Amino acid sequence: MILAELLPLAPFIVLGALLGLDVVAFPQAMISRPIVAATAAGALAGNPLGGLTIGVALEFFALEAMPFGSSRYPEWGSAAVIGGVLFGRVEDGTAGALTVAVLIALVAAGIGGTSMHLLRRLNAAVARRQQARIARGSGSAVTVVQLTGLTIDLVRAGAVTALILALAVPLYDRLLATFVLTPVISRAVVVGTASAVGLAAIWKVTQSTAGARWYLLSGLLLGFGVAWGVA
């Protein structure tokens, strides 16, 4: 993909950079959560409901890995933007659209997570370089380390978004052109997979709380009743 073809994607790359920055570095207000990031990307693509739909599917996955300290986890900010853009730019009801967009977003989340791991090692190297100045009490050295980390993270998230979008857009269009299963089946598979991961995640989070499993069971019964009633 040449630069001219990347230009229309520029707003999404900027969005991916900003939301990728939110995951850890700044401001951690959870605008990077898939339900927010994918909806924002979908809205930017002219389809906020499509963005929200894929955002909900990705949010189920994101329940599994919360940003605990130094643990490694997928980077959902730029990944959800990528998913939101892909799903938001196709017509509603396109066969395979949700499946392939979620698949690409999951791969992007994994790549983004690896890039964050590398960023942390780079941040350590930057801090080591400034260590002597910081030990002497240089305020500017502390600021340099902090601003360098923020800048690199912004660039990292933007680069992940740009690189994956550049590869994914033509691949996505090609796959959808040859996808033959019905949209309903395609959506059902995505929802089934995402909900299973989400349910296992909620089970893991709540199992250490006394009585929580009964609350979960009660909620599931109530939710099933509501969904069954309106289905």
Add this chain to the structure above:
Amino acid sequence: MTGRRMDTSPRLPVRTWLAVFSRLFAMQGAFNYETMIGNGIAFAMEPALRRLPGGPRGPAYAAALGRHSGYFNAHPYLAAVAVGALMRAELDGVPAAQIDRFRVAAAGPLGSVGDRLVWAGWLPLCSAIALLAFGLGATPLMVLLLFLGAYNVLHVGLRVWGLSVGWTHGLRVARALDAWILRRGPAHMGRATAFVAGVALPVAAHGIIGPGRALLGTVLASVAVSAAIVTALRGKAEGWQLAIVVLLGFTIYGVAR
């Protein structure tokens, strides 16, 4: 001389408070595996440290900045407690050895309490509420406002409270961590999350699939079985990684069929 005790606590101008508070949001800007958020702590405190005797060129400023940029780890929101307490200790002239002991002692509790309260409690609860709102037909804007509004009430509130309580109590801030929400909050949030997520899961799934009881029933039955498999495989593979395999297989089948 009246009987009233003279207030000897240091005072900071509003612009210093604003500078410190705004820097709290970039606490993890240089997060790394060696000093964790140590540099972020020093970065957040720096505007207040300029008020040490001798100013930003004095030895007290240099010593404090060097001390606080070393290893420190805590939950990023509750790190505000440490920032407030350490700022107060430095401006009160507390001995360095005492400050160092506090840094070592505070990191663990501020990490574990924050992790349980926010990452394992409030964040999944807000996610579940947003998923339920989607399933019940809320517009995209409503879902976003609900999620971001609810989540950031606690997020911003914790940073404000943490900075304030740390500054007020200084190195004796441990008693503030006995607050009800920090002790009991995680358990209540765990139960609320379990219930709301339980309701949200089938309702949101229906929101994506659309009408049709047979399909919904089939999907939800497969969800129960698949969730048990994901739980059983914990430690060997993450659910999102297993999902890549499933969706890749389905995509290949859908294209090649």
